[in-house]
Amino acid sequence: MGSSINTEVLLRRGDVYGLMEALEDDDFTVRRDAAEALETLADERALEALIRSLRYEEWQEEYPVLTGVRAASARALGRIGNPKAVDHLIMALDDTDIDVKIAAIRSLSGFPEERVFEAIRRFIDHPDENVRKNAVWALIKLNPERGLRYASMALYDESWVVRKTAARSMIGVADEGYLDILIDKLGDPDSDVRRQALLAVVNIGEAAVKPLIQKLEDPSWQTRAMVAEALGEIGSKKDVKPLKGMLSGRKRDENRYVRGKVAEALGLIGDPEAVEALQRAAKDPYPFVRRKARAALDIIDAKPDLEVFDNGELRFRYPRFWDLSEASEDERLVEGSWDDNLEFVIKRKEVPEITAEEFSEVLFDVLVRKGFFNLSRDIIRIDNEHGYIMTGETKEKRVIVFVFKKKMNIYYIYFRGPLERIRDSYRYIRVFINTLHA
Numbered sequence: 001m002g003s004s005i006n007t008e009v010l011l012r013r014g015d016v017y018g019l020m021e022a023l024e025d026d027d028f029t030v031r032r033d034a035a036e037a038l039e040t041l042a043d044e045r046a047l048e049a050l051i052r053s054l055r056y057e058e059w060q061e062e063y064p065v066l067t068g069v070r071a072a073s074a075r076a077l078g079r080i081g082n083p084k085a086v087d088h089l090i091m092a093l094d095d096t097d098i099d100v101k102i103a104a105i106r107s108l109s110g111f112p113e114e115r116v117f118e119a120i121r122r123f124i125d126h127p128d129e130n131v132r133k134n135a136v137w138a139l140i141k142l143n144p145e146r147g148l149r150y151a152s153m154a155l156y157d158e159s160w161v162v163r164k165t166a167a168r169s170m171i172g173v174a175d176e177g178y179l180d181i182l183i184d185k186l187g188d189p190d191s192d193v194r195r196q197a198l199l200a201v202v203n204i205g206e207a208a209v210k211p212l213i214q215k216l217e218d219p220s221w222q223t224r225a226m227v228a229e230a231l232g233e234i235g236s237k238k239d240v241k242p243l244k245g246m247l248s249g250r251k252r253d254e255n256r257y258v259r260g261k262v263a264e265a266l267g268l269i270g271d272p273e274a275v276e277a278l279q280r281a282a283k284d285p286y287p288f289v290r291r292k293a294r295a296a297l298d299i300i301d302a303k304p305d306l307e308v309f310d311n312g313e314l315r316f317r318y319p320r321f322w323d324l325s326e327a328s329e330d331e332r333l334v335e336g337s338w339d340d341n342l343e344f345v346i347k348r349k350e351v352p353e354i355t356a357e358e359f360s361e362v363l364f365d366v367l368v369r370k371g372f373f374n375l376s377r378d379i380i381r382i383d384n385e386h387g388y389i390m391t392g393e394t395k396e397k398r399v400i401v402f403v404f405k406k407k408m409n410i411y412y413i414y415f416r417g418p419l420e421r422i423r424d425s426y427r428y429i430r431v432f433i434n435t436l437h438a
Helices: 007-013 016-022 028-041 044-054 058-062 065-080 083-092 098-108 114-121 129-142 144-154 160-169 176-187 191-217 221-234 237-245 256-269 272-281 287-305 356-369 419-424 426-434
Strands: 306-310 315-319 323-326 332-338 342-350 373-382 385-393 397-406 409-418
Touching (some): 007 016, 016 028, 028 044, 028 065, 065 083, 065 098, 083 098, 098 114, 098 129, 129 160, 144 160, 176 221, 191 221, 191 237, 221 256, 237 272, 256 287, 315 426, 356 373, 356 385, 356 397, 373 397
Antiparallel strands (some): 306 315, 323 332, 332 342, 397 409
C-alpha cells in the first residue's frame, strides 16, 4: 500500500516538520520527494533530519531510490549552510553513488575551510569526469589562489567537460602568471574549451596583449583566429598594426576564416587607423571576410556612441541612447527602447527538437496572421550560426525579427517602431547583430 503523505502539499504549505517526518516514511519514493522538498525550502529546522538521511548504510544498495534521498539531503545541507553539516558532508564524499559524491562536493564548496579543501582535492584524479569537473570548480571557489594550480592542471584533462570547467573557473581569477597556459588552450581541439580560455585571457587584460601578438604566427589557423578574437575583445590599440598586416600585403593570412576574425577584431578595437585595411578587406574574394570587414566598418563608424552589454549569457554592443534592462519573464532576457516608440526584446526558448528554420516559419506565419505586409524572410549568420531575418510592415510600423539557435536554445529578437525611425536605426541594429554572442 502506498503512503498517504503528499509531499507536494507539504511543500506548498512550507510544512518543514511534516517533510521531516516524511524522510522516515516506509515508502522510499516519499523519502526522496521529501528530501527534494526540503532542499527547496532550505530551512535550518531540518538540519538534523537531513544529516540522518544523508548517512549511507550498506543495506541501501538494494534500493537505488535511496541514492536520490542522500543526494537531495546533501544539496539541502549545502543550501542551509550550517557548519554542523561539514563533517557529515565530508563523510558523504565516500558514498558509493556518484550523484551523492557530486552533491557533497558542491555543498562543501560553500564552507571555505582547509579540511574541506583537502577532502575535495583528492577527487581531482577521480575516474568519473563529472566528479573531476565538480572538484575543480569547488577548489577554485574554496580558495581561488590555491585552486588555480589544480584548475591549470585540469586544462589538460582527457575530458573536454573537465577542461571547459577548468578554463571557465579561471575567468576573473587567473592573473598574468597563467597567461602562457591559457593562450596555449586557445588551440584546444574543443570549441567550448577555446571559448572559455579566450574569456579567461580577455579578463587578464592589457598584460595579455604582447604574448597574444606573438601567437598570431601560430601554425594552427584555429589558434590564430582565437588569438585575433581575444585581441579584439581586449581592445588595445597596440593590436592594430599587426592585425592590419594580416588582411593584405606580404603578411596577409592565408586562411579566410582568420582574415574574417581579424577584421572583426579591428572593428571591436575601433581605431580609425584600421579603416583603409578594412575597406580593402571588404573586397576580399571570400564572402565571410567581406561581411566581417563591412561589419567592422559599421562599428568603427558608430564607435563613439557604443556601450557593451554582458550578463554572462549574452554579450553585444549597442548605442548608449538605447535604454536597456534585463527582463524577469521566463523567455524574455533583455528589453529596450529609445525615442519615438522604438523598442526591442530578446527572447530565449529551450526547444531542442526544433531548428531555427522551423521556428522562423512559425514566426513568419504569426506575422501573416497579424496582418503584416511586404513580408520577407532571408538567411543570415548570427554568432556564427545559421539564422534568419524577417521583416514586415503595417501602415505605420515596421518589425524586424532575427532568429538563430545556439545549442539547445532558440534566440529570437524583435525590433519594432515607426517606419522611418526604424530605417534610421538600421546601422545600429547591424552593429548589435554583428557583435551578438550567446
